Amino acid sequence: MTVRVRFAPSPTGYPHIGNIRTVVFNWLYARQQQGTFVLRIEDTDRERYVDDALHVITDSLTWLGIDYDEGPGVGGDYGPYVQSRRLQLYQDAAETLVAQGKAYRCNCSKERLDAVREAMRAEGKTPMYDGLCRDKPAGAVAQDEPHVIRLKVPREGLTTFHDVLRGDISFENALIDDQVLLKSDGYPTYHLAVVVDDHLMEISHVMRGDDWIPSTPKRILIYEALGWEPPTYVHVPLVLGPDGRKLGKRHGATSVDEFRRQGYLPEALLNFLALLGWAPGEGDEQEIFSREELIARFDIHRINLSPAVFSYDKLDWMNGVYIRNLSPDELLVRLIPFWTDAGLIPTPVPVEILRTLEILVPLVQERLKTLKDVVELTDFVFQEVPVPTLEALMPKNMSAEQSLEAIRATQRLLSGLVQFTAEEMEPRMRALATELGLKAGPLFGIVRNAVTGKQVSPPLFGSLQAVGRARTLKRLEVAERVLTAHLG
């Protein structure tokens, strides 16, 4: 059997990271089985429609490297792939069921439905439609008067479906409402549209969050009424926030686009998501997987059953691993947008600044958890730094006189260098420390504070090289003045 799976988002905004994890599972399965991955847009809820959401969705998928074989923009033999252009198909399906007596027209008013529900609730029962129109003779509600079409759900028995991961799951029909299939405006309800589309698009596996389990019997009943074979269901666990609740807006960064802007690498995010609820097992302890390895090794039968908490800590670690594994050239390319977005460098990047960036990249590579971290780490190269405080210039056990002497000696040393490079500086500065009777640490610390304006910086001499001789000396002068002023 050919595997055909789909991602069917509503165009209501940025795809959510929890849903994307499920998309990753679908996509990995499709690629591994050499099946087809379909993108379908479920836009029948016209009120929630967000303009341009389609692009947001496809951009997110593209960025993550999730490609699709059929869908809006790429075509396919099962189109259209946008539900609002398939309305006739849903109407036909609903009318067929009415003609066969498996569904019926219902013209109950909203007021009556509310009253019915209220009454049932008062009795302590689950509010459901009472079936008034169900028992009317066929044709009692005319086709041209406002009405909805409801499914005639069996009043007794069980509806059972098979889930690949959990086995058979059953629900009592008596608890399932005579669900509306077609609304009075001719639009399908969500479940009817999905069933019709999945069937017509020959979707073989429906892999979705397990929060959909309770609605599955409704769909099975529609399949049965239409005489169609349901797909294979794989309900995967939800992704939870750190508070143990279904991951949502309240948990901060949750859209793919936000992760991109925060400086996560798509390959790291993909790796991380694939491991949320899945592991290779069999004693294998590998955690870093390339895209190809994930495709080859993914196994839907090994998807965990329990929900997984999204760990930003682990994602940060994994992102750092991926950053360290990049070549310096590749890292530079990925870093540039973050420098420009922060306003530290102009676009396009002038050649002399590019040289500086090339110096910086190896210095920051193993210090980055996210690409965005580079901004805070290297801003001193592109901006003025604050005047250093006295404390910053006076390490413990050092007097102001000693500090001043150290800074003046450093100024002389750096001005005299033939080449202003880290390689030239380091051995001489170490020798200088010895001459001054200091350890390297305190001396370097003074210079670091004076030139970078920070207690913590990338390796000192590379940083000085990036700042350049003129500005380095200027900043040392400022520090010198701070100390002379203090000494009066």
Next chain:
RNA sequence: GGCCCCAUCGUCUAGUGGCCUAGGACGCUGGCCUCUCAAGCCGGAAACGGGGAUUCGACUUCCCCUGGGGCCA
């Protein structure tokens, strides 16, 4: 509230009756390295929710409870 799903370190997980004195990873933590911070290396603390049943033997099978989550209202 009704129905449904789930249950190994704080988190992600390995484990499918004896290989478990429960393994790995993140995080936390002690140390080494070291110009700061990282990275790297070595070490540590940290879990089978509870009770029955099956079995010579249960993390692993079954039942109940508890807990968490979800859907509907």
